[in-house]
Amino acid sequence: MDKEASMVQRAGYWLKCPVCGGDKFWHREAQLNTRMMTLFELDWLNPRGDCYICETCLHILWFYSEDEQP
Numbered sequence: 371m372d373k374e375a376s377m378v379q380r381a382g383y384w385l386k387c388p389v390c391g392g393d394k395f396w397h398r399e400a401q402l403n404t405r406m407m408t409l410f411e412l413d414w415l416n417p418r419g420d421c422y423i424c425e426t427c428l429h430i431l432w433f434y435s436e437d438e439q440p
């Protein structure tokens with residue numbers, strides 16, 4: 371995990387936590403190849419994702435990974 375949380379921009383929008391309204395997140399890359407993905411028949415997707423963890427309340431925002439990293 372990154373040492374410091376930071377503001378994150380995706381698709382031109384600054385992320386804001388829907389739970390606490392926080393705007394600082396830690397970034398993690400994650401494999402999405404789980405049984406859940408298979409359950410929803412999403413395993414045809416290249417199973418890679420970005421998750422951003424809210425510094426304040428630890429809510430996790432998930433994104434399907436883009437090739438270019440911000």
Ligand SMILES: [Zn+2]
Pocket residue numbers: 387388389390391392424425426427428429
């Ligand atoms: Zn939060």
